[in-house]
Amino acid sequence: MIQLRGLNKTYQMGGQPLHALRDLDMDIQTGEYVSVMGPSGSGKSTLLNMLGLLDRPDSGSYHINGIATEQLVEEQRAALRRDNIGFIFQAFHLIGRLNAFENVELPMVLAGETTRARREAVEHVLQLVGLLDRKHHRPGQLSGGQLQRVAIARAIVMKPRILLADEPTGNLDQSSGRDIVNVLENLNSEGITLVVVTHDGNLGQRAQRRVRMVDGQIVEDERHAPG
Amino acid sequence: MRLADQLRFNWQVFSGNALRTGLLLLAVAIGVASVVMLTSVGEGARRYIDREFSSLGNRLIVVFPGRNETVGGRPPLFGNSPRDLTLDDADALARIPSIGAIAPIIAGTTIISRDNRSREAMVMGSGRGFFAVRQMTVSQGQIFPERANTDALSICVLGAELKHELFGNNRAVGEWVRVGERRMRVTGVLADTGESFGIDMSNLVLIPVKTAEQLFNSPGLFRVIMELKEGADENLAKQRIYQVIRERHDGEDDITIVTQDSMLESFNNILTALTLAIGAIGAISLLVAGILIMNISLISVSQRRAEIGLLKAIGASRNQVRQLFLGESMLLVCLGIVAGIAFAYGAVFLVRQLYPVFPLMPPWWAVPAAAATALAAGLVFSWLPAKRAAGVDPVLAMRGVLQ
Ligand SMILES: Nc1ncnc2c1ncn2[C@@H]1O[C@H](COP(=O)(O)OP(=O)(O)O)[C@@H](O)[C@H]1O
Numbered sequence: 226m227i228q229l230r231g232l233n234k235t236y237q238m239g240g241q242p243l244h245a246l247r248d249l250d251m252d253i254q255t256g257e258y259v260s261v262m263g264p265s266g267s268g269k270s271t272l273l274n275m276l277g278l279l280d281r282p283d284s285g286s287y288h289i290n291g292i293a294t295e296q297l298v299e300e301q302r303a304a305l306r307r308d309n310i311g312f313i314f315q316a317f318h319l320i321g322r323l324n325a326f327e328n329v330e331l332p333m334v335l336a337g338e339t340t341r342a343r344r345e346a347v348e349h350v351l352q353l354v355g356l357l358d359r360k361h362h363r364p365g366q367l368s369g370g371q372l373q374r375v376a377i378a379r380a381i382v383m384k385p386r387i388l389l390a391d392e393p394t395g396n397l398d399q400s401s402g403r404d405i406v407n408v409l410e411n412l413n414s415e416g417i418t419l420v421v422v423t424h425d426g427n428l429g430q431r432a433q434r435r436v437r438m439v440d441g442q443i444v445e446d447e448r449h450a451p452g
Numbered sequence: 453m454r455l456a457d458q459l460r461f462n463w464q465v466f467s468g469n470a471l472r473t474g475l476l477l478l479a480v481a482i483g484v485a486s487v488v489m490l491t492s493v494g495e496g497a498r499r500y501i502d503r504e505f506s507s508l509g510n511r512l513i514v515v516f517p518g519r520n521e522t523v524g525g526r527p528p529l530f531g532n533s534p535r536d537l538t539l540d541d542a543d544a545l546a547r548i549p550s551i552g553a554i555a556p557i558i559a560g561t562t563i564i565s566r567d568n569r570s571r572e573a574m575v576m577g578s579g580r581g582f583f584a585v586r587q588m589t590v591s592q593g594q595i596f597p598e599r600a601n602t603d604a605l606s607i608c609v610l611g612a613e614l615k616h617e618l619f620g621n622n623r624a625v626g627e628w629v630r631v632g633e634r635r636m637r638v639t640g641v642l643a644d645t646g647e648s649f650g651i652d653m654s655n656l657v658l659i660p661v662k663t664a665e666q667l668f669n670s671p672g673l674f675r676v677i678m679e680l681k682e683g684a685d686e687n688l689a690k691q692r693i694y695q696v697i698r699e700r701h702d703g704e705d706d707i708t709i710v711t712q713d714s715m716l717e718s719f720n721n722i723l724t725a726l727t728l729a730i731g732a733i734g735a736i737s738l739l740v741a742g743i744l745i746m747n748i749s750l751i752s753v754s755q756r757r758a759e760i761g762l763l764k765a766i767g768a769s770r771n772q773v774r775q776l777f778l779g780e781s782m783l784l785v786c787l788g789i790v791a792g793i794a795f796a797y798g799a800v801f802l803v804r805q806l807y808p809v810f811p812l813m814p815p816w817w818a819v820p821a822a823a824a825t826a827l828a829a830g831l832v833f834s835w836l837p838a839k840r841a842a843g844v845d846p847v848l849a850m851r852g853v854l855q
């Protein structure tokens with residue numbers, strides 16, 4: 226479903242070009258569980274932002290379900306992102322003035338869904354991440370693990386087919402981190418395509434497909450049997 | 453995004469930044485209120501004059517000698533210098549059926565003295581009709597007798613202040629004063645009514661018109677003031693006046709007629725223009741409010757970069773972000789408009805309670821004009837911040853930002 230071909234992204238750092246992505250090719254099938262590992266600065270986040278249509282490559286092509294995304298205008302990319310992709314960040318990125326319910330509901334609000342459809346979907350995903358009883362709590366009243374679970378609920382409330390997580394456990398203690406991984410893996414087992422960028426070798430080893438990046442290139446791409 | 457959802461989203465931003473929101477609201481409210489209140493003053497002045505005119509009760513027509521060229525009419529014929537308006541002309545005008553009281557006036561200044569006190573004063577020569585058309589009465593003595601209309605009697609009526617200067621608290625009626633070269637007996641003192649149509653009545657000497665003719669050695673009238681009889685048509689009366697003058701001036705209607713209604717109309721025009729002008733000055737404060745909105749919005753956009761990045765990451769498009777930020781400013785402006793109008797009306801009400809004499813009142817257009825200006829300023833000045841917000845790069849905005 227995802228096809229990357231010859232992707233390049235260069236940043237100018239003090240006059241010198243810095244290749245964040247270098248002629249990168251990659252295919253991801255529906256329902257895959259992919260971990261992306263590699264040293265800091267190797268281009269993992271840049272790759273994830275490309276996959277999430279947040280960033281545009283300098284050259285190369287990116288197809289989702291046969292759609293050539295580089296030919297889409299900004300509005301179309303936003304709609305495609307909204308309907309197909311869920312993001313989870315290391316820093317949660319919840320809006321502090323909104324409670325858990327309102328944060329989770331936000332993608333549906335932006336999509337213009339009715340209040341009724343929103344309530345149903347939001348309560349369903351909050352139930353899924355085990356936070357239905359905290360729906361009226363503001364981010365300031367929740368723990369790190371709870372915050373990330375709210376963020377996951379928000380990422381899946383639009384029923385996306387792809388879930389992109391950038392260091393989802395990076396700000397969490399071990400047990401909260403394990404909870405989050407469980408939630409993500411459960412979602413994957415129900416068919417969602419999951420791409421997780423991580424530093425954590427243990428977490429990376431859990432994926433069936435393990436990609437290793439160095440200097441903007443994929444240097445290892447292993448597939449393992451599930452389990 | 454639905455409108456109700458957007459309003460709720462904006463509202464949540466406001467309640468999370470109560471101080472900032474309150475200050476911006478105040479700025480807009482002050483701007484709107486100042487437009488409404490300033491124009492109320494202008495409109496109040498207009499209404500005040502309107503009321504003063506209608507409180508006169510009588511409808512006046514004033515005839516001046518000479519044609520007012522700016523009014524139009526035929527160009528002057530060769531060798532035709534403007535003719536004087538004479539007492540005989542006034543007598544002829546008095547016979548027009550729709551004309552009631554009539555006051556031919558000869559005016560000038562001269563020295564008036566009594567014993568060792570003397571001063572310059574404005575002298576008006578007229579008849580009994582003057583008291584009727586100007587609705588003047590005397591506080592002491594009598595107004596002119598009937599004979600003052602036709603004879604050069606040596607009598608005068610003094611304005612209240614002039615009487616005080618010449619006589620102090622002593623009785624003036626029956627005493628003699630010197631007006632120019634001539635000794636005259638004081639027969640009355642005007643009741644103090646202050647100014648009337650720009651002439652200070654309390655510093656005036658009134659003498660019979662024939663006496664004035666001799667005193668100033670001129671047969672030309674300064675003007676003739678007439679009262680239109682009740683129910684009489686003003687335009688018909690004007691036509692009759694022109695006709696009478698033409699018959700007496702060899703076919704020339706070389707006079708200018710000013711009616712109270714036309715005077716009122718020009719006052720109205722002037723004051724409406726003035727009201728517009730001060731309204732525009734008030735609108736400057738709306739401009740200031742707009743600039744304030746722009747500044748604070750720019751700061752707010754840079755503070756909320758991570759939030760904007762997130763909104764984009766969860767599917768908000770450039771246009772949606774722009775709309776969200778424009779909507780935020782416009783909602784603020786709308787709230788400010790409501791607050792400003794409420795405040796202005798409250799203030800107008802209060803002033804009216806305190807000074808019931810002055811009919812303070814916003815003109816009908818003040819509220820729509822102030823609201824439209826505020827909305828326009830809000831839109832213009834939040835355009836740049838909204839554009840900035842829409843252009844935020846989500847990758848940069850969220851990179852390494854911890855909550
Ligand atoms: N906006 C940017 N400007 C300059 N350099 C950038 C920018 N974004 C990323 N980079 C650089 O690109 C490289 C890849 O970054 P990133 O994808 O964030 O790496 P990773 O997530 O693997 O740590 C890094 O060297 C980083 O410094």
Ligand SMILES: [Mg+2]
Nearest residue numbers: 269270271391
């Ligand atoms: Mg990274």
